[in-house]
Amino acid sequence: MEAREAAMPGTRPGAAARERRHRGRKHDVFSGVSMAVATVVLLFVGSAIVAIVAGGIAHFGEAVTSAEVLFSLRMSVVTSSISTVLCLVLALPTAYALSRTNMPFKRVAEVLMELTLSLPYILLGFALLLIFSSPFGKALKEAGLAVVFEPAGIVFAQLIVNLPFAIRMVRTAFADVSPRMEFVAKTLGATPGDVFRTIILPQCRNALISTFVLTWARGMGEFGATLMLVGVTRMKTETLPGSIYLSISTGNNETAMATAMIMLLLSAATLVVANLLNRPVGATRVGPGRKAAKRGAWHGRKH
Structure with missing residues (x-):
């Protein structure tokens, strides 16, 4: 050269x-x-x-046997589970309407979802406080649904924070479904409900489970909107983040760090589950055709 x-x-x-x-x-x-x-x-x-880890490991045993920490853990798990189920129940039809229908004011709805995602959580909690302190909220309280400074408010706080996130993730999952499969099913006489049930949901199964897991993890860590709507009352509206806040406020940093370590372990577990569910099928499973090709190549080298 x-x-x-x-x-x-x-x-x-x-x-x-x-x-x-x-x-x-x-x-x-x-x-x-x-x-x-x-x-x-x-x-x-x-x-x-x-x-x-360094600050919490020495007091981890005390934290997991503390009645207050265990109460906050149960409160976080229960409220996060309820709010996550509600998020998925509401996100599925909403995401379908925004991605597959000619819904009126669709663009306005999309902007509203994006705006809610960008707002500080404490502001969303303040908005809920205004709503449930209004005559409407007082009517709900008289009907038996007390929200402000009550455990039910934790669910609403987690819902307002996580619902736009869940809708966005579900819409992303729906966007990966081939429109051609849906079109063929409709030409064969399937209704939109049949297409949703037999094509869209099975195709998005792993993504929807991953959405559930991540939404649940976000609910476990939610604090700003909860603090504004229900406050942090010991053994009443105390979640894991609220327990950390109370421990630091009273100078009990050791318990705060140990509680933070519990949240760290829960977050790590949910991250592992979400990554496993999002792994491509080909990365974990080899199809029969690929196995046969490998066997043929090996025999060819042998001979």
């Missing part, structure tokens, strides 16, 4: 090779800077995890 470069007019031997090496050095510099920044980010994020 160098001989050809030397034969070309106006080109010195080895000039192209030196230029390639120069570009390689520039590429290496960029890669080095990227890795340095990534290392700083990982150290920053990892230091928070290490601080929680």
Whole structure:
């Protein structure tokens, strides 16, 4: 190649090779800077995890046997489970209406969902406080549904925070379903309800389960809207984040760190489950055709 470069007019031997090496050095510099920044980010994020583990592991046994911490854990699990089921029940038809129908004011609804996602959670809690402190809320209380400063308010706080998130995730899952399959089913006489039940839901099964898991995890960690709507009353409206808040407020940092470690373990477990559910099928399972191809290739090498 160098001989050809030397034969070309106006080109010195080895000039192209030196230029390639120069570009390689520039590429290496960029890669080095990227890795340095990534290392700083990982150290920053990892230091928070290490601080929680280092501060909470010594008092973890005390926390998991504390009546107050166990109450807050049960409150978080129960309210998160209820609000997550409600989120999925409401998100499925809403996402279908926004993605598969000519719903009036669809664009306004989409903007409203995006706006709710961007609002601070404490502001959403304040909005709920205004709603349930109005004559409408008082009528609900007289009917037996007390929300403000009551455990039921925790469910509503988690719902207002997580519902837009669940709708967005379900819409993303629906967008991955092939429109051609739906069209063929409709040409064969299937109703929209049949298409939803037999095509869309089975195709989105893993994504919907992952949405359930992540929404549940977000509910477990919700604090801002809950604090504004129901406050934090010991052994009444105390969730895990509320327990951490109360422990820090009273100077009991050891219990706070141990409770934070419980939340860290729960978050890690939900992350593992969500990643397993989102793993491509081909990454965990080899089809019969692929196995046969591998066996054929092996026999070919053998002979």
